[in-house]
Amino acid sequence: MTGVRVLVGTRKGAFIITSDGDRRDWEVSGPHFPGWEVYHVAGSLLDPERIYAAPSGGWFGQVIQRSDDGGKSWNPVGNEFRYASETGTHQWYDGTPHPWEFARVWHLEPSLHDVDTVYAGVEDAALFRSTDAGATWSELPGLRTHPSGSSWQPGAGGMCLHTVLQDPVDERRIFAAISAAGVFRTDDGGQTWQPKNHGLHSEGIPDTDAEVGHCVHRLAMHPSRQQTLFMQKHWDVMRSDDGGDNWREISGNLPTDFGFPVAVHAHEPDTVYVVPITSDSHHFVMDGKLRVYRSRSGGDEWEALTTGLPQENCYVNVLRDAMAVDSLDSCGLYFGTSGGQVYASADSGDSWAPIVRDLPAVLSVEVQTLT
């Protein structure tokens, strides 16, 4: 069938929402893993029937679930995330050294190059890889043991590795983003990593343009343009055209440049989307209006997309992993809110409608394009 499968992680389970290519009528299944906090659900591009989910909770810890039939059935796979070497310490909120401790998986990223390989970004920040479809996990310790590691600090949500971005052509190149350390890049498949934060400016840290310490919220890349990256930072929307070596601000006329997600149109590499929220202390959209902002020029010039979105008395947030695009001919966009709504647009953001309204708070939204 041609259509889409929207994978939604929430505070109390996962949901799978499907539609045909018209994207008008939606079928909701779930909750899967009811009661578990599901930070992320992600499907493989190489085998769309293979989906991973990361349920966790304070009582019973981390579980990883895998489906090989498009989310109809699930089986628990490996959940042992053991750091590969002596962990040492990072900075705690009060500036004291704090031992590295595994808390949860934030992000699962199935490989673009091998169907049985999947990456997991975890808190406390580290990158793990499974080459047996999630049965076992091994850390790529070169990132955590970077000489700057002892200076990394947690953001308000914990010291999380939340973004794993693979180069679709060069499988040795991977970007990882950590709150609050910044962007790191490997060009050798994860053995060694370099900070890639030149050009970032963060007023919340003592050295505003430090090599590490920036609270990067999310990265996005169009698969046809591997050197160009977009970033939503704590404050500031940024762009790099040299694989992260240098960044420049593209916030332009945004009403606020604080936010979490950033996404790129499936067919237009210079069309970018963000969902600004009021500020670091007001994690809700401005003025009670839910507005997605779109730039068709790769940044700087932004337009508000409001049709079909609430424009009064709305005070939700959209988290970093909670926006995604499909790759149908007319690009579809999806995002989920802290209020439990998932909105979809089948026309590149021109108009929106909720495809489900009353889920638990949405933590992540991914979409699979089925052909």
Add this chain to the structure above:
Amino acid sequence: MIRVVLPAHLRSLAGVSSELSLDVADPPTIGGVLDAVESAHPMLRGTLREHGGGARRPFVRFYACEEDLSHEPADSLLPAEVVSGKEPFLVVGAMAGG
């Protein structure tokens, strides 16, 4: 056979609908019953205690015969009523959160 009652989340994870009935190595201890649970249902590893037979997870409790065994050493013998199958060994998610 020793009876073990899991909380609902872990019954779902293990794919069981009722209490477990397990053989536990002699002498029957708290650690032994947890080993038996994890051996019979490997997906529960890491959910009751840390991987590799490690510490009890903070919000997991072990009760039996109206006693809280959560803080007892792993090599503590199980109560005779649990060993005989008269009483179950209860794994409980602690009251926490809201």
